[in-house]
Amino acid sequence: MNKPRMEIKIGSMMMKNPVTVASGTFGYGPEYAELVDLNRLGAITVKGICPDEHVGNPTPRTFETRGGMLNAIGLPGPGAKGFLKKYIPFLKQFDTPVIVNIWGKAMEDYGRVVELLDDEPAVSAYEINLSCPNVKEGGSAFGTTLDMFSRTVELVRGKTQKPIIPKLAPNVPNIGSFAKAAEECGSDAVSIMNTMPAMAIDIETLKPQLANRFGGLSGPAIKPIAIKLVFDAFRACRIPIIGMGGIFEPEDAIEFMVAGATAVAVGTANFVDPGTLVRVIDGIETYLARKGHAAATEIVGMVKA
């Protein structure tokens, strides 16, 4: 039997398989390079970058919960120029497209960061973080009000020919409207989901477990929420979806694809088992072969519902 075709496309970006990493859980590439063969990945999605250097939140920044974890890292990073200088030479060594996750404190930052990055050919696509629950400056408002969402996406669209992928906030009653708005503003795909706004409190000290008070919930706990959002978005738009939220096993990734995701991202699982990425890629291929599919794209959105 022939091997199933694993390639998928996000706009003009070819991925050799549907599996990337969730922004912020894989650093900028080098961190896991000794443990994971970066050439195996469909794409490398790097941690959020804004135009300038950013300091992020004080510690504690993460907290383990039942079936998941909270984080409020707060998007520390080297800024666009720092990123280009520090990480692009490393990333160029691999035959794997690079998706840069971008964010801003104000709307114009989303344009500025693209302007700073766009000449670099090793930057393959932009994932637009419109939904980070961990920065005070407004990241989350961009993702939960349709008007600001659309304006931000349009702004980015005007600055680049590369694929743009807005990352949707999960805490809305109508994810479909955001997916459709993304499509209408010329997006090439959407990512679903960012972490869920959440909180934990130490009942002895009465202090929040995170220095930032709030954080985002990720991990297996949120998978059923993410599957529903992907399912809803798939019915509302015609652009590809990158699905994520609690993918720990190949079966989880396949479930996202069956729900409507063209590609998937492994996040928190990297911390638990860096072998997850390769296991998920191989597991998808095995499933496709067993089910007699010729291509990964065949199972996208095939849920009987």
Add this chain to the structure above:
Amino acid sequence: MNKPRMEIKIGSMMMKNPVTVASGTFGYGPEYAELVDLNRLGAITVKGICPDEHVGNPTPRTFETRGGMLNAIGLPGPGAKGFLKKYIPFLKQFDTPVIVNIWGKAMEDYGRVVELLDDEPAVSAYEINLSCPNVKEGGSAFGTTLDMFSRTVELVRGKTQKPIIPKLAPNVPNIGSFAKAAEECGSDAVSIMNTMPAMAIDIETLKPQLANRFGGLSGPAIKPIAIKLVFDAFRACRIPIIGMGGIFEPEDAIEFMVAGATAVAVGTANFVDPGTLVRVIDGIETYLARKGHAAATEIVGMVKA
């Protein structure tokens, strides 16, 4: 040392302690009566009641997930008259207030069900389910659009002098606005949270794991989401909050109270360990005593954030 005062008040309803059960996880009272001393509870909250008998969803109705479960029971029930006849005589045997969770397929149903129940003195309060993700008729729209939310609450307010407690949907970006709207419409408290809209798919059959396709996620997985919502609502309104979502241990209940909940409800944990309710009640009392508090109300919203 004196025992801490465990009593709390929701409008005119006195509860001997802050602990009730989450609607739908404890039947109508008799189901757990052999395992749980109903006289120990702060209140008994019964499964959702609408004016008429309702059949609910086909099976499978529940599905276990990592750290939680999905349900799409679909609110089957005997209707208001059936409830009064079948369960009120039983419930009257106990010295524990009864909160009736009400819902409707259309807005006027919310009024009708109260009209049918209100003369019964054993009905102590109404929890208004405006957020059930499992009925097609619109339960969830009542909870995610402020205008419909307010109109429904006002309608119920006009029909009864008893305490009314709107139950808020978690899948909104601005829970505070709903809490505030509830207050402005004359609510005595709000309940937070209902289950989170979610989905799971069997990748072998490609069918959703629930006959209703979607369901609501409950259990430990959602606790950090619920804590955040309670925290936000506490800052937005001055009426008491009944907090719930993944309470399995006394520490969980205390965390809700510290975040801003005056009372708490144990839901999914009843299925896992019916002893949870009494353990939670005793655990809160022990904590209060150890920390030198004279009353349960002293820790409400005491988080240092």
Add this chain to the structure above:
Amino acid sequence: MKQEKAAVLEHQNFQGEYRILRLAAPEIGPQVRPGQFIHLQIPGMGDRILRRPFSIYKASGEGVSILYKPVGRGTEAMIPLRPGAPVDLIGPLGNGYPELGKGRTPVLVAGGYGNAALFLKAKELPLKGVAFFGGRTAQDILCVEEFKALGWDVRPTTDDGSLGTKGLVTAAFDPWLEQQDANTLELFVCGPNPMLKAMGDRAMAHGFTAWLSLDKNMACGVGACLTCVIRRKTADGWEWARCCKDGPVFESREILWDE
């Protein structure tokens, strides 16, 4: 119905893939009626939280025993349980099998763990008759000698013919039925859904009574959550009945099978 902290007394291979778990549960044990089940909280199930129901194979003042086959997360997590380990039980649950009707001839029909679920009933029944047990291979047919020792005429069927008649339970049951006065039969059945349905269909076609013990996924086990419902016929249609509380045993005429 009690919630009891029990301790593992014995846990070992029983036959084929089946294992026996014997639990010290002096409060629950004496209350058990045939056909009831326990709801077991399985330690070490990781992030899976719900209990699992198991039919009671044997019960005494000391406690209860169950027979199970590891088939999924819960049952696989049971394997490492060692004697002395604490486990939390709720039970006995469900209605169990009714008394044999006057003038009726009892018949047992079972498959898989159904044999275990019928054992207490087989012991209690005042008359012993024929017992039809089906399974994939000889290894899947449990407790044959025990049922024989009680006086039952055991007629095994196996998919591969390794024991008794080759084929499904119906391959042995149907020819036998032809020769019976069907009206007087009273069947006690526990097994996979298709077996239950096959026996229910025959009961209605031939006018005998068949008590079917249903296996539906459960959450609470006590009637509170409405997970485990089946459609039960009523005078003017149907109503939901809870397998955990109103069942798991229903008479074949009560059940409206889903397509």
Add this chain to the structure above:
Amino acid sequence: MKQEKAAVLEHQNFQGEYRILRLAAPEIGPQVRPGQFIHLQIPGMGDRILRRPFSIYKASGEGVSILYKPVGRGTEAMIPLRPGAPVDLIGPLGNGYPELGKGRTPVLVAGGYGNAALFLKAKELPLKGVAFFGGRTAQDILCVEEFKALGWDVRPTTDDGSLGTKGLVTAAFDPWLEQQDANTLELFVCGPNPMLKAMGDRAMAHGFTAWLSLDKNMACGVGACLTCVIRRKTADGWEWARCCKDGPVFESREILWDE
């Protein structure tokens, strides 16, 4: 840095509440430098998912050993691990302690599992000097005889006076320091944060070098998540440094302590 499926070789009580876990890890073992750690995936942690970091006490071609005290969910879940059990490791991680500076006199300061974390360094150092070990009671001071056998002059302090000087490590260290040529000292420290800070303060006040191994909660352990950061001084302010990757060992002057 490797991810390796290791097997438990030995697991038993070590001293007081401390336990030793010896793991077969032939890929990781030979790569270890003193002061590095492993990131352990603990089986049976239920619905908690993250790994836990542990300093490497001993390492060889065969694998690694760690010493730990059950204090929370992860460390308590380790207790039932039996020889032969598989566990997943990432390591060796972190920078470890640097070489001793020329003309310097090494000093060890440790508390709790810090004694274990310093053992490989203590062995490797070309000179042996004084080792200040603090603990609540005699039971909490690990490996005293082992350090003595290597040639170290061990000076224990205990809160209850059950071994050595009564008081904190500083109760023994400060009077001793008075008599030293502070400039030539080079401290290797691992212990609770207040101990690290106390030593760091003295290093800066008296002008000696102190290498402090920090304990910050970790998620990834490899530098990717930015959970475990501390403020490291720079020419014009400070920057975040990751304890897992840039540390866990920092020189006292590098660290900007949080209030």
